Structures are given as C-alpha cells and as structure tokens.
Amino acid sequence: MVNPILLIALPLGLAFAIPLFALFGKAAPKYIPPVALAFNLVISLLLLPKVLENPVIVSIGGWQPPFCINLVAGPVAILFSIVIALVGFLVSIYALDYIKEGATEKYHMLYLLLLTGAIGVVLTGDIFNLFVFFEILCISSYALVAYMRDKAGIESAVKYLIQGAVGSSLLLIGIGLLYGQFGTLNMADIAQNIKSVSPISVFVPMVLIITGLGVEAAIFPLNAWLPDAHSSAPSSISAILSGIVIEVGLYAVVRVIFTIFGASSILLSLALLGILTLLVGEMCAFSQNNIKRMLAYSSIGQIGLILFALAIATSYGVTGGLFQLVSHTLSKALLFLAAGYMIYQTGSLQISALEGTGKKMPLTCLAFTIGAFSLIGLPPFIGFPSKFLIVRAALATKETIFVVLIGLALLGTVIEGAYFFRVVQVLYFKGEKPNPGRKEAPIAALIPMFIFVALIVVVGVYPKLVTDVLNSAASELLNRLDYIRSVLG
C-alpha cells in the first residue's frame, strides 16, 4: 500500500534540497517542483480507489489516535490533494519559462513549500498540526507575493502579512481554548466530546478559529488583502493563490464547522456571509480596469458562492460546493496563466491595453476566453454543471431564504458575465491598430494552459468523471460520526 505520508514528506524534503540541486547548475532547481508534484499526483491517484472504500488513517510515531498526530486520507483529503498536485504540477511547468528574473531557486523552494503546506492542511487530523501547515503555507505565500521586489509587491506583501499574522494568532488562541477544555488536539476526539460542554464555551473558540481561518479564505469582511496580493504577485503565483490557497483556507473553515463543531445553527449566517462576499466581490470586479485586480475580485466572488453552496449543508449542496471549488480552481488558474503572458507581451495591466491581442496571440486569448466562459458557467465547460448543481441544491431545500439567496447569486453571475464579456470583446473585437512585437506565449506556457482547457471541456461534457469522488467527499463532510468512528475506531 502507498503511504499517504509520502504526499507530505517528498515535497517537503525536496523543497529543502533545492539549494543543493542549485549546485549542479542554475537551471537544475526549476525541474524539481514538476517532478515532486507529478509524483504527488500519481500517489494521490493510486490512493483514490482505496480511499473511496475506507479512509486511510496514518498514525505517526507508533501511538494510537488520539495520542498521536494522525493523517486522515479520506475522500475530501484525496480530492484536494489531487487538485493541488494537478494544478501545482501544471503551474510549475508554466513557471519553467515564466520565472526568469530574481533568485529563481528561492522561488522554486518557496513554491514547493507552499504546496506542501496546502497538502498538509488537507491531510492532517490534528488541529495544531493544521495550524503548523497553515503557517508553512502562509509564510511562503507572503514571501512569494513579494518575489518581484517591486513597489506594489512589497506593499501588498506587508499588508497580507499583517492581516495573516493576526488571523493566525486568533486561530492559535482558539486552538488553545479548545485544548484547555478537552485536553486533546485530535480533531476526531474533540468532535466526539464537543457536546459534553456548554454551547457557549465552545462558541468563543469556534468564532476565533473561523475568523482566523477566514482571513486566509478571504471571507468578507476579512478579504482586504486579497486583491492587492493576488494582483501584485507574479502571475504563476497569482494562479496558485487564487486557485489553491483560498480554497484550502475554505476547506479548513468547512472542516472545522462540519466535523469538529457540528454547528448546524450557524450555517444560515454563513450562507448570508457567502452571498455578501459574492456580491461585494463581483461588484468590485466589475469596476476594475486592471485585469489582474479584476480576476482577484472575481475570486472573492467565487469563494462566496462556494461558501454559500457548502452552507446549504445538504448532500447536493456540499457536492455542488466542492464541484464549484474544483471548477473555480481550474478556470481561475487558467485565467491567471493566460493573463500572465498577455500582460508580459503588452507591458500593461490595463484592460484597454489588451485591444487587438486576439489576433496576435490567438492561442493564449482562446485559453483566456474558455476560462472566462467556464467561470461564468456557460456550457459545455466545467463551470456549467457545478453552478447548475448549486442552483438545484438551493431550490431542493424548498426554503424561501435559500431561494432568495440563490436569486442573488444568479445576479452575481450576471455581473460576472458582464465584466468577462467586456474583456473578451476587448480582446477580439476592438482596436485595429497593429501591435508589433506581440507574439504568442512560449510552448512551455501553452502546454499547461491547454491541459487546463482540455480538463475544463472534458469534465464539463462528462461531469460523471468526478461525481463519484465529489459525492463521497460530500458525505464525509456531512457525516461527522463516520469520521470520528474511522479515526478513533
């Protein structure tokens, strides 16, 4: 049997070995992340069939849970680990050619550490371990936002770091309060005993933990750092920040609410918060002239939609939320990758500067257009089945409040459509001026982009490919008793 611990150990080990590989030549370090992440992808896919039957529990150090730090490779963890490894692998291929300046070996090291942190967060079954992996993820992303060392990058990194550090401290206080009450850090063990104390004494740690994690998940009003950080980072990092980091933050929020606290009473307020996040994000995105800021605000909107879908807390709702999460990851990563070379060739972040790019860079612009259409939710792309599932889930609850909220969510989608169509129009139908010097993105960038395009179209046409995994992931999140039983035996 493949041990899930390899998913964390190998990228972590290789990340710290990158300075050694740099001794073999300046080009050597950049090939390490694709190798490590391809390995992770293979391991995750090998684990998938086994995990769909029974979660794999790994106890570290030979102790039994709840006394050890354990890894819980359930359907949710493996779903996320596949997505992280896949997107990380494709983006690292893109970065082979895209990252030329600066201390490149540091870039590749931090990149691998960031993804190690993300995989650790989704695999761990211990709440303090979750905090540690979360910090690995956060600290590497602070540093990567500032990678270009330009004015905007440094400023947004400072802003991101201050907000992130306060969030982490709140998370740690929450963990301390939980430990004080239950004397354990194992998530399943806390979940088992959560009903034995008064609700008010778990409410305070719950709020602290959700607030702390919510900073990273960019839930309104904790998302002030996001548009700056995502727009000032190098485009490959923006793709990872938008495609993986906020999703992992959201995963942590959902895991804490569903599994640890089993808090069904706050779900309605989360659904409201989700819709609020969605509308704020989409309306801010609509008013942007800077293409990367527009994409960043659109991520906020999508996170709101995912949060809303997960907060419906029916089997359809959670499946739809996870599906939307996967679809957002693929589409937004593609959008940022395509935008990266469009910006590189035009030398400007303004949307108006992209006029006529469609004729000069047809493949990159085609990739961007497909990503945009998928995010809006047009068939036959992946965004269509995922949004459709969310609408169906909201209507199936037969509660007025959810029907009203999904109406607002669809309004958000209309706004989303408006600003994406505007960009597509600028790309193809505006500006007749010849733009000499603009050429197609290099082949190392086009290959990952078109793999994303292929995935978006294939899963969009055959959603059945992923529904099995999504359904069992949703049932893992909804059945906390099964989770507790599978960990504690």
Place this chain on the structure above:
Amino acid sequence: MMSFLTDYIYYIGAFGLILIGLYIILVKHNLIKVIIGLGILDTGVNLFLISVGYITKGTAPIFSRPEINSEHMVDPVPQALVLTAIVIGVAVLALALSLAIRLYQHYGTLNLSKIREQKW
C-alpha cells in the same frame, strides 16, 4: 477579589498582552510599531497557551526521577505547542522586518498612512 487575581493572573496577563498587541496593530501607522505589536500579540498567545497547561506550584514532567511528585507535574503538550509557535512567530517577524527594509528602500518612509498606492 484577591483570590480571583491570584487564580487567573496568567490569563489576565496573557489577554492583556493580546489586547495591547491588537491595539497597536490597529491604531499605529508606523510599520515598525505594527511589527512590535505583532510580537506582543505572539507573546500574549504563547503565555496563554502555557497557562492553559500550568498548575499552581507545578514542576517539570520527568517520570524517571522519583522525587518529583506526579501530582504537581504540568501538562507538557502546551509547552511543545509554544515551542512550535515561537519558531513560527520568529519566522513571521523576520520576514516582516525584511519586508519593512524593502518598503523603506522603495518609499523612503515607514508610515503606512503615506503608502497608499494599493488602496489600504
């Protein structure tokens, strides 16, 4: 009143530090002061974690030495947590300070209210 103070003095101190740290981060405009605030916040959280595991007149949990009474041993888990949290805090502060140096090179000031290119 006095017994309340003596029983909870560590918690009072810890949350006092946490609130001071948060106040500095929210109110001050100088980046170095904000970073100092982060440091104080970290210290408060660490003190809080330690006091969760502490019992009055506690001793180190060393089972191989029979003269230490096991009833007075403190809980070692929070100490391990704090050790990790300190290391993480050091990493964050070091990164924050190095970013502060870069910020100063770019703008010639550390006053965050004057650095507004990205709409704070």
